[in-house]
Amino acid sequence: MSSDALVADQTDHPGEPVAVTAAGALPWRINKDQLEVLLIHRPRYDDWSWPKGKIDAGETIPECAVREIQEEIGLTAQLGIPLPPIHYHVASGLKVVHYWAVRVNGARLLPDGKEVDSVMWCSPAKAATLLSNPSDVVPLEFIQAAHDRGELNTWPLVVLRHAKAKPRSSWTKAEGERPLAATGLRQAQAVGRLLHTWKPLRVVTSPWLRCVATVMPYANAAGAKVKLAEALTEHRHARNPKKTAAVIEALFDKQRAVVVCTHRPALPTVMDQLAKHMPPALSALLPSSEPYLSPGEVVVCHVAPGSKNRIVAVEQFKPFDD
Template sequence: MTSSSGPGINGQQPVAAAGALLWRRRKGRLEVAMIHRPRYDDWSWPKGKLDPGETWAGAAVREVEEETGLVARLGMPLPRAVYPLPRGDLKEVRYWAAEAIGGSGALDHEVDDVRWMTDAQAFGRLTHVRDGLQLQALVDAERRGLLQTWPLLVVRHAEAIARGKWDGPDHDRPLDAEGSARAEVLAPLIAAYGITRVLSSPAERCMATVSAFAKSQHIAVRGKGGLSEEGYAEDPGKAIKHVEKALTRAEATVICTHRPLLPAMLTRLADQALPGSAALSTLTDLVEDGLQKGEALVCQVIRRGAEAKIATVERHRV
């Protein structure tokens, strides 16, 4: 899954929206949260249009909180919905499975009821047939043991001042205006996945890429020499060890680093991908292609340590 959207009618971009299917287990049964909107008298999933400059993932979390009063942590991506609006435009809605990690539960004025239902009850209550696609994918993931995941994000630092235009030590080379703007965009995107641990190369351009997120969540950025270009040149194995430690901890983590380290780190992640999965294919391709500057790669992982398996991979690009 990428952050780009395909062309709509007459070459125009579709109206972009995002949402999530909140799920929980109660007395051993899977339940999902459905919303009722009195304006349309329909039962559906919380969703809404992206604000200007907003990411899909950030919009999904914002809309869930606005419509249900609950703070969501995004999990695996679910099938998107693309359908025509009454005026003839297309609307594209991207969805994620999500768990509630906070919030008051106070309802927005557009929603007058939020109900937790079993999957059978939800299928029977859905107003729009198209909304069944996301529910079926969530149920299938639950049956395969893939729904309960934790996130591991790998971020390549955003655009920095060119080496030829910087007189100081390369370690201190800062982000340029474009890179600083990207760091601000990344903050709510990273937050959407409930990240609680931030690792970074000590280089200024890496630390600055994740600092806006870290400050917004009051989390310290842990500078790790093994994630720097210099540290990698001295001992390439340290970068891989950081990946392995993250898989062992199974804590929601983001790692920010440099291009030269990515092939080794992504190869190690590919080793943990589910055999034959799209996640494995994406990671394998990225070993050669790499990440764009300022790109966030989101791996949803089941289990931990040697038993960890990457179930899904998303690319959030500039």
């Protein structure tokens, strides 16, 4: 499932411009082998809903979701699978709220007391009866179905194209030493903020400078372990694309969140390898034509753990461009 596709899927409001964009999450846990979800109570409206809020200037939609979860219930979240957004009208026009599943592993929740004065863990069936906005049931039903299919508890595999580099035409030294442009350096900072929404603690990257410079702001801030892989460079990929594909395949082995950074010429091989882990309908959402990804853009594959290493959801995002 692509969040971009979901954004465009305004079934009830085709072609109507979005006036308000918001984002949030459905926190979930397994309690005594049963799925539970977290509802919040907002005293201002005296309603039960999901943690969410409007996007701020200078942030992407995933960043908005993570920030709102932190502000409203004190949860430092790692976004899971994307859920169907909901659309409804407010005074200013059509509002869209994007949701993700977020697993809560025993973290203490601290409602802010102002926007949220209490929270409640309950079964999806009970949540459906308590939700004040009927449209909030849509992502709830999706999260229940994903749980039933074994596709709710996932880890993210993030593919990143390096940020904008100095032009080849103006660089006379070794290609591996070509640095980021000034805009690319700013973009790398934005990439770092975006990657924090999935919190991968493994980074696998081409050792060429422009890739390393793209991932290091995030790696330094998150304390992520960085591994250099020669097979992800342009030259090694041109000589032996099978080794590039092998690097991607090896990412599935540890079944832990990871980001891999490479170059545009290697992306067709990367996408082909990822497609082997997903059904055709889902692989059709992967980028399939040049340039595949723009500088600094990411594809996020959500992988259900197990022997098959199934990719069950796909998203694509650009960092905020100033």
